[in-house]
Amino acid sequence: MTQTMIIIAREWKNDFLFLGYMLTLLLAANTGVVNASPENAALSEQRRAQGEYLARVGNCLGCHTAKGGQPFAGGYRLSTSFGTFITPNITPDKETGIGLWSEEDFWKAMHEGKSRDGKLLYPAFPYTEYTKVTREDANLIFAYLQSVPAVSQSNPPHEIRFPYNSRPLLYLWRTLFFKQGIYEPDQSKSDEWNRGAYLVQGLGHCNACHTARNVLGASQEDSMGGGQIMGSSWHAPSLTSRQEAGGMDLAIEEIIELLSSGVSQRAVTSGPMGTVVRQSLQYLSQDDLRAMAIYLKSLPENNALSEVSYPEMPxxxxxxxxxxxxxxxxxxxxxxxxxxxxxxxxxxxxxxxxxxxxxxxxxxxxxxxxxxxxxxxxxxxxxxxxxxxxxxxxxxxxxxxxxxxxxxxxxxxxxxxxxxxxxxxxxxx
Known part of the structure; x- marks a missing residue:
């Protein structure tokens, strides 16, 4: 082979390499993988792990998994006085799940209570609490959900009784009972207290269970006064009464023990709360558990519930x-x-x-x-x-x-x- 032919061959080789590189970039752009470097892979895995942790805090698995069903594929039946709600598939399946959703779509569901197509969501999905979650945390949860195995599973529609099945009524309900907005830290409190308040009020959506609801299903905002658990005959105790589950006279370590293990010297979790501990709270970091305990212990006491007197027994x-x-x-x-x-x-x-x-x-x-x-x-x-x-x-x-x-x-x-x-x-x- 002559020297000229060798030079031409090298140039062609470089051209093919260049074309191959460009095709790789195009494919990466179409699939969302911009750079598969070890640094970016580590960053992606870190975001996925953070999102998984936050999804645990919110116990997404608990509601979006039917008994014996595939994780996050939905189909869980939530019975209420308004009818039965069927939870949706939130795996990345493109036909039956949220595989075609964007970060913006997910954010609107969490923050605004709106589906990808703009329809208003029923508040059986606790967006009334999730609205307090930051955009960054919502994006991390979405990144994690997009990484779980896709499951092709179409779930049946809600079984809601008239007139509650009329979606236009949701506009009125939201006007009366939905306050949109990210959690605003209380500057007079410590960072630890604010972290606990953010978790309890937002992702943990504790108020969704630990409060009474009116005839239209709206909870008393941040009351934590106890109430009937939606879809269950169990009663969520008051978190503001020392006669029920208030933490006023409990040590911080005792509250942490109860949240993380389900048992303590003076209490045992059971029913739906036991499930929350098993599926969610036991996986929280010690720092987050302590922050939640500090916030829960600080809740103002409801004297009307605490000062109960009983007459002498006949x-x-x-x-x-x-x-x-x-x-x-x-x-x-x-x-x-x-x-x-x-x-x-x-x-x-x-x-x-x-x-x-x-x-x-x-x-x-x-x-x-x-x-x-x-x-x-x-x-x-x-x-x-x-x-x-x-x-x-x-x-x-x-x-x-x-x-x-x-x-x-x-x-x-x-x-x-x-x-x-x-x-x-x-x-x-």
Missing amino acids: ENVRKYLAQGEKLYEKYCQNCHGISGRGAPGIYPALAGNRSVTMTIPTNVIRSVLNGGYPPTTAANPRPYGMPPFQQIIRDEEVAQVVSFIRNAWGNRGSLVSAINVGQSRGSNH
């Missing part, structure tokens, strides 16, 4: 509780003890247990009927459970034993009737 009530005491000795005493103190780390104490003496007795009735376990967490990998008694004792007996527990060892709570038990027994949620 003789007929004493006899009623005596029947409950006999049932307690037969079915409960072996685990919870003669003095109701339980066994630390194994069986929860009933004496001084605020879950037992809550104003609304729904949760303790359900625990007796259905039994159950605290959440399985890294800090409590093998929780001790309680067997169900709904097939063993009658409603009248459940009422008697629960009434006894609520009024023994210094506890004071209202009496429970067989009607209360029957209402809880008839619920499957």
Whole structure:
């Protein structure tokens, strides 16, 4: 081969390399991968991990995964007094999920409560709380969701009763009850307090459960006063009453322990809250758990809920509780003890247990009927459970034993009737 031919061949080779490089850039631009350098790959993975963490804080998996279904593929049925809402597929599938969504589309859903096509979302999706999330955090969550396996799954439409199925009514609802806006830090508070407030009020959307709702389904803004959990017959206790779940008289470390493990010396999480601890809170960093605990402990106390007085017991009530005491000795005493103190780390104490003496007795009735376990967490990998008694004792007996527990060892709570038990027994949620 002559020298001239060698030079031409080298030039052609360089041209082919250049063309190949340009084609690579074009393909990268079309697929969204601009530079696959190790630095950019590490940055992308870091963003994905941050988004995964934030999605855990918001417990996106909990609502967007049907029982036994694929993660984030939706199909979870949320029963309410307005009908049943079916959660959507938020995997990156382009046909049935959010694979065609942009960051802007996702931001509008989180911040404005609007779908990609501009339709107003029903507030069963807690955008009333998520609106407080920053744009940066929303983008990180979106980046994570775009990285999960795409699942082709079309979910059925909502089953909403008339007239609530009329979407124009949402404009009125939003005017009355939706306040759009990112969380604004309180400059008089510490950074740690503000971080806790941001997590509790925003991504954690605690107020979505721990508040009463009006006849139109709107929660009392940032009240944290407790209420019926939407789609469930469980009662979320007040976070502003020391008689229920308020943290006023709890140490910061005790609140952290309860949030991260589901159990503490004086409390055990159960029902929907146990699920939140298992799926979400146990994965939070110690810094974020501490920030949440500091904020929760600082919530102003609702004296109307805390200052509850009960009259002296008449003789007929004493006899009623005596029947409950006999049932307690037969079915409960072996685990919870003669003095109701339980066994630390194994069986929860009933004496001084605020879950037992809550104003609304729904949760303790359900625990007796259905039994159950605290959440399985890294800090409590093998929780001790309680067997169900709904097939063993009658409603009248459940009422008697629960009434006894609520009024023994210094506890004071209202009496429970067989009607209360029957209402809880008839619920499957």
